[in-house]
Amino acid sequence: MKSVRTRQLTTMNSFFWSTGFAVILTFHSLVACAEESVAIEHKIAAIEEDRFHGWPANNGVWQWGDEFLVGFTQGDFELKSGHNIAGRQDSLLARSQDGGMTWQMFDPPGFLDDENPQYLGEGKAKLTQPLDFRHSGFALRIFADGYHGNHDPEGGFFYSNNRGANWNGPYALTGLKDHPEMKDKLLSPRTDYLVQSPGHCIVFISTHVDDPKLKRIACIQTTDGGQTFEFVSWVTPESEEASAIMSQTVQLSDQDFVLAYRKIYRNPGKQDEIETYHSADGCKTWQRLSTIKEMQTHSNPPALLKLTDGRLCCVYGDRHVGEIRGRYSSDRGKTWGPELVIRDDFQALPDDPDSSTGLNTDIGYPRLVQRSDGKLVAIYYWATAENPQQHIAVSIWSP
Numbered sequence: 001m002k003s004v005r006t007r008q009l010t011t012m013n014s015f016f017w018s019t020g021f022a023v024i025l026t027f028h029s030l031v032a033c034a035e036e037s038v039a040i041e042h043k044i045a046a047i048e049e050d051r052f053h054g055w056p057a058n059n060g061v062w063q064w065g066d067e068f069l070v071g072f073t074q075g076d077f078e079l080k081s082g083h084n085i086a087g088r089q090d091s092l093l094a095r096s097q098d099g100g101m102t103w104q105m106f107d108p109p110g111f112l113d114d115e116n117p118q119y120l121g122e123g124k125a126k127l128t129q130p131l132d133f134r135h136s137g138f139a140l141r142i143f144a145d146g147y148h149g150n151h152d153p154e155g156g157f158f159y160s161n162n163r164g165a166n167w168n169g170p171y172a173l174t175g176l177k178d179h180p181e182m183k184d185k186l187l188s189p190r191t192d193y194l195v196q197s198p199g200h201c202i203v204f205i206s207t208h209v210d211d212p213k214l215k216r217i218a219c220i221q222t223t224d225g226g227q228t229f230e231f232v233s234w235v236t237p238e239s240e241e242a243s244a245i246m247s248q249t250v251q252l253s254d255q256d257f258v259l260a261y262r263k264i265y266r267n268p269g270k271q272d273e274i275e276t277y278h279s280a281d282g283c284k285t286w287q288r289l290s291t292i293k294e295m296q297t298h299s300n301p302p303a304l305l306k307l308t309d310g311r312l313c314c315v316y317g318d319r320h321v322g323e324i325r326g327r328y329s330s331d332r333g334k335t336w337g338p339e340l341v342i343r344d345d346f347q348a349l350p351d352d353p354d355s356s357t358g359l360n361t362d363i364g365y366p367r368l369v370q371r372s373d374g375k376l377v378a379i380y381y382w383a384t385a386e387n388p389q390q391h392i393a394v395s396i397w398s399p
Contacts, residue, residue, distance in 0.1 A: 040342060040397040045070060045094040045103040045379060047391035052077040052085040054365065054381040054390055057246055057301045059091060060191030061367035061379060062139040062164065066099040068369055069139065069164045070379045070392065071191075077389045081351045083362055084390065089113070093164055100369075100377040100394050111158060111167045112143060124156045124172040130225025133195040137163045142203060143170070144187040155187035155205070157226070176220060179231035184209055190301075192247045194257075199225040202283060204235065204259060206245045213266055215243045217259070219283045235259055235277050235286045241266055246301035250312065255282045258333045260292060260302040260314055272299035274316055276333050292327055292336050296320040297361075303368035303378065307399055315342065315378045317364015322346035324364065324380055324395065342395050348383035362390060374398060 046053050052075050059071025071093055078086035091112040094105045132138065137160065144155035155176075158169030176182050189205030196202060200223045208215040217235040222228060236244035247261040256279070263273040271294045278289040292302065292314050300317035307313055312333050315326040324343040327336040351360045366380035375398050382393035 038340065038397050040395050042343065043100065043103070043394040043396070044387070045096070045100075045392040045394050046072060046074075046092070046105040047387060047389075048074070048105075050077050050389070051075065052083070052390050053392045054083065054085065054362070056367045056379050056381065056392065057248075057303065057365035058190050060139075060141055061369060063369045064137070064163055066097070066372050067163065068096045068100060068377065068379075070094050070367060071141070072381070072392050079349055079351070081360070084349075084360070094392060095164065096394075099371040099373070099375070100379075100396050103394070108160075108165060108167055110169075112141070124152075124154070124170045126174050127171045127225075127227050130199055130227055131159060132161075132198045132225065133201045134198045135161050137161045138195075139164050140191065140193055140201070141167070141169075142189050142191045142193065142205070144189050144205070153186040153188075155189060159226070171226065173220075173229045175228035175230060181218070181231045181234070182207070182220075186212075188212070188215060188245065190246055192249055194249060194251050199223060201226070202232070203229070204247045204249050206247070208243075213243050213264070214239060215245050217244045217247050217261055219286075221283075232283050233279075233285060235279075236261070241270075248302050248304040250304050250306040252306065252332055256280055256332070257283055258289065258304070258312065259286070260304040260333075262299055262301040264299055271295055274299070274302045274314065276304075278333065289333050290329075290335065292316075293318075293325075293339075300364040301366075303366040305368045305370060305376070307370060307376075308374060309399075311399070313368065313376065313399060315366045315368050315380075317366065317380060319361040319363060322359070322361040322363065324366065324378065324382070326378070328399065342378060342397070343382070343393075345384055346382065347385040347388060348390070349388045370399075371396075 055073050062069040074092050075085040075089045076087040092107050094103045096103045139160045141158045145153040155173050156170040158167045160167045185207040192204040194202045202221045206215045219232040243264045249259040260276045263275045274292040276289040277286045279286045297320040303315040305313050312329040318325050326340045329336050348359050366378050369377050378395045381390050383390050
């Protein structure tokens with residue numbers, strides 16, 4: 001079994017290591033947007049010496065008022081080209097109960113990567129009692145194949161009714177492969193779902209057949225509390241030139257949905273994108289809506305959120321410049337305003353200690369929530385001069 005690591009992360013004016021605990025630096029920055037400077041406060045959600053932390057977008061974020069729960073992947077830190085992660089990769093969680101100001105990192109029992117052979121596709125259980133998706137402590141974690149710490153091409157889910165303290169699973173996506181559109185498909189979804197009623201939940205997944213570099217996003221649903229799942233529609237078209245992955249979807253009204261996703265071209269000469277699609281008929285059909293960002297280097301997935309004032313906000317990592325950036329839309333995702341630079345103090349160890357080349361901007365994969373006071377909280381992985389090993393960072397600002 002994996003070890004349980006719990007860290008209470010406390011806001012202080014300095015950073016140091018003592019008996020294995022992390023004491024976290026808090027600081028502020030002023031960044032420029034189109035019309036004014038925005039005060040942004042930065043904090044740390046999860047950090048541990050000699051450990052790599054990454055990919056909140058692959059794991060999910062859940063919110064209950066000003067209580068937030070974020071998932072991430074942790075492994076040994078090893079300086080190398082690409083991701084500086086080595087050894088076993090564990091799926092952990094961090095919780096804040098004060099709107100993102102302080103965080104506790106923990107590893108709940110029975111969650112994802114425990115020593116459970118069912119997790120690897122060997123007879124996942126079928127759910128026999130319906131879930132209440134509107135339970136006050138409900139959280140759903142979708143998993144499948146093809147990304148950090150997850151290996152199950154059939155897919156499945158875990159759920160919690162106590163805000164992530166304990167989880168139940170793994171359970172199968174029963175019935176999904178019975179639909180002709182889903183036969184022979186390998187699944188690689190992240191956690192992207194929207195609850196419609198106590199028994200009805202819409203889930204967005206990525207799939208492929210033979211070539212994992214040609215994935216496509218689909219909409220599926222369960223109307224019986226997770227006991228069975230069915231195919232609803234394809235969001236992105238079939239393509240021989242680009243892969244559609246890592247979606248984040250918002251619901252504008254009963255019938256209106258906007259989905260943003262990471263579009264990766266097979267041709268290295270084409271710029272990757274963060275692109276959006278829109279459905280006006282309850283996810284039955286989809287039309288391309290807009291491009292939020294063209295990426296000059298290896299791309300990053302979007303964190304998309306509908307704000308309380310009706311605008312949309314999309315946050316992403318820009319690896320080309322080593323920054324966390326974002327954009328707002330005031331017309332339901334049709335057009336997007338100028339970029340907001342949320343964070344620009346990236347600093348990490350070089351890929352090769354013997355090389356004088358640039359730094360590896362292994363960053364981003366954000367999730368985004370809004371507090372009751374209206375402030376936005378972006379959660380992503382990052383590295384600084386003070387903390388050059390990747391950790392889970394948080395930025396808080398007023399939109």
